[in-house]
Amino acid sequence: MSQPAPSAPAPVRVAVIGAGLMGREVASAFGRWFALLDCPVRPELVAVCDTRAAALDWFRQVPTVSFLDTDYHALLARPGIDVVYVAVPHHLHESIYLDVLRSGKDLFAEKPFGIDLAAARRVRDEAVRLGRFVRVSSEFPFLPGAQRALQLAASGSLGRILEVRSAFLHSSDLDPSKPINWKRQSQYCGEAGVMNDLGLHVAHVPLRLGWKPVSVHAQLQKIYATRPDGRGGAAPCDTWDNATLHTSAVIGGHPVPMTLEMKRMAPGETNTWIFEALGTDRGVRFSTKEPKTLWTYRREKEQVWEKTDLGFGTPFKAITGSIFEPGFPDILMQMWAAFLAERAGLLGDRFGCATPDEAVAQHEVWAAALASQRDQAVVRL
Ligand SMILES: NC(=O)c1ccc[n+]([C@@H]2O[C@H](COP(=O)([O-])OP(=O)(O)OC[C@H]3O[C@@H](n4cnc5c(N)ncnc54)[C@H](O)[C@@H]3O)[C@@H](O)[C@H]2O)c1
Numbered sequence: 001m002s003q004p005a006p007s008a009p010a011p012v013r014v015a016v017i018g019a020g021l022m023g024r025e026v027a028s029a030f031g032r033w034f035a036l037l038d039c040p041v042r043p044e045l046v047a048v049c050d051t052r053a054a055a056l057d058w059f060r061q062v063p064t065v066s067f068l069d070t071d072y073h074a075l076l077a078r079p080g081i082d083v084v085y086v087a088v089p090h091h092l093h094e095s096i097y098l099d100v101l102r103s104g105k106d107l108f109a110e111k112p113f114g115i116d117l118a119a120a121r122r123v124r125d126e127a128v129r130l131g132r133f134v135r136v137s138s139e140f141p142f143l144p145g146a147q148r149a150l151q152l153a154a155s156g157s158l159g160r161i162l163e164v165r166s167a168f169l170h171s172s173d174l175d176p177s178k179p180i181n182w183k184r185q186s187q188y189c190g191e192a193g194v195m196n197d198l199g200l201h202v203a204h205v206p207l208r209l210g211w212k213p214v215s216v217h218a219q220l221q222k223i224y225a226t227r228p229d230g231r232g233g234a235a236p237c238d239t240w241d242n243a244t245l246h247t248s249a250v251i252g253g254h255p256v257p258m259t260l261e262m263k264r265m266a267p268g269e270t271n272t273w274i275f276e277a278l279g280t281d282r283g284v285r286f287s288t289k290e291p292k293t294l295w296t297y298r299r300e301k302e303q304v305w306e307k308t309d310l311g312f313g314t315p316f317k318a319i320t321g322s323i324f325e326p327g328f329p330d331i332l333m334q335m336w337a338a339f340l341a342e343r344a345g346l347l348g349d350r351f352g353c354a355t356p357d358e359a360v361a362q363h364e365v366w367a368a369a370l371a372s373q374r375d376q377a378v379v380r381l
């Protein structure tokens with residue numbers, strides 16, 4: 001006779017608004033949650049909303065999904081939803097995020113957390129007023145290499161920090177025949193353009209380390225002014241494509257040059273996330289270009305760069321063998337595990353997701369960068 005199973009804690013019931021690229025990744029992460037060994041909380045995707053009915057069809061194969069809505073107000077009115085994940089174009093962030101909060105649910109928000117600084121502040125302040133748990137999606141720091149780089153940078157063992165580089169680089173926009181989409185138009189993506197699109201990925205680790213820029217000199221580039229509109233014509237492409245921010249951060253009491261790069265046109269780079277911090281004694285460099293390689297520098301009689309092969313050293317343990325290498329779906333799952341564990345007060349000393357304050361702080365940097373570009377000047381924060 002088999003023993004009755006011990007009663008499992010009730011799952012956290014999650015709904016998704018925005019069933020595009022990211023909405024489906026979330027369903028996929030939840031669908032293999034049993035791969036995690038030590039996450040104290042289990043999610044269940046129960047409802048999905050998208051204005052495009054066709055986008056909802058894919059979710060019919062997800063057994064836990066009971067409700068498919070084309071109006072997000074209908075989804076928010078449903079009982080039995082604990083958390084809403086919203087992945088919609090940036091011009092809709094503020095109104096939908098505020099409606100989620102006011103419906104009594106917690107929010108996992110997509111970056112950049114509002115189309116601009118003012119929107120981000122309004123959402124952050126409303127979440128505080130209502131006492132909701134809110135975090136913002138940024139998954140790359142959950143890679144083992146990023147975790148190790150972060151730990152080393154935070155350890156104080158680098159000596160006096162000399163320079164920092166954080167970057168996120170794409171290249172598919174180099175193709176001028178790539179059709180326009182909402183991320184390439186300011187009215188939907190926001191005036192900050194590529195900084196809105198890729199910026200939190202770049203700012204998350206420096207901000208967590210307390211390395212917020214105190215000044216910014218920005219070089220922003222618009223490269224192709226139009227793109228095919230998909231109907232035989234051309235549409236304006238008016239967002240900043242590449243952003244290189246020469247910033248200064250105060251680290252250990254000293255001003256340190258910190259370069260933040262967000263690029264849609266970086267030749268040869270498909271989805272490359274880079275973090276590098278060099279100090280007088282040690283240094284660290286991690287790039288998704290070499291996803292299982294951690295480079296560390298140490299100064300001895302001779303100067304040494306060492307290469308460490310990393311395994312599956314994610315914050316939450318998984319069934320995956322310790323020598324295997326993780327990828328995007330794994331870190332998305334790790335990020336969700338951190339969100340749910342922190343919401344339940346069970347994160348412990350693991351790395352937590354980006355906070356609303358960090359999302360507001362990144363917008364402060366992007367606003368300063370826009371002012372720097374406009375005035376061709378260094379802007380103080
Ligand atoms: N964390 C990451 O790595 C990552 C990657 C890509 C995109 N994003 C972010 O995710 C968000 C969405 O980006 P995406 O690439 O998934 O976009 P997408 O265009 O693939 O999907 C957006 C979806 O939202 C739907 N939508 C639009 N208005 C809606 C409404 N009023 N109600 C319900 N659904 C609506 C659209 O029909 C579409 O299916 C953005 O904030 C983007 O910056 C994050």
